[in-house]
Amino acid sequence: MTHHQDTIEALKETAVSVPELTALAWGIKDDHQEVLGHAKGMLLAAQRAGEKLLRAKKLVPHGQRRTRASRSARQSATCG
Numbered sequence: 182m183t184h185h186q187d188t189i190e191a192l193k194e195t196a197v198s199v200p201e202l203t204a205l206a207w208g209i210k211d212d213h214q215e216v217l218g219h220a221k222g223m224l225l226a227a228q229r230a231g232e233k234l235l236r237a238k239k240l241v242p243h244g245q246r247r248t249r250a251s252r253s254a255r256q257s258a259t260c261g
Contacts (some may be wrong), residue, residue, distance in 0.1 A: 189199075189207050238246065 189204065189211075
């Protein structure tokens with residue numbers, strides 16, 4: 182929970198009234214920040230996968246890449 186969410190929860194438990202539109206705006210901002218965090222994590226994971234693929238490509242002779250790739254893909258599909 183973010184500090185902002187803690188603040189919203191604290192306000193809900195007090196006598197202070199927060200206009201509904203303000204509360205919604207705060208919630209939207211918090212949700213948007215969460216989305217950005219997930220997007221960044223997804224992009225970093227994709228980058229790591231791409232780097233590993235490039236390293237693997239260097240280890241396999243050119244004529245064998247497609248054969249090994251399809252074999253590995255089939256093995257991954259059956260193991261998952």
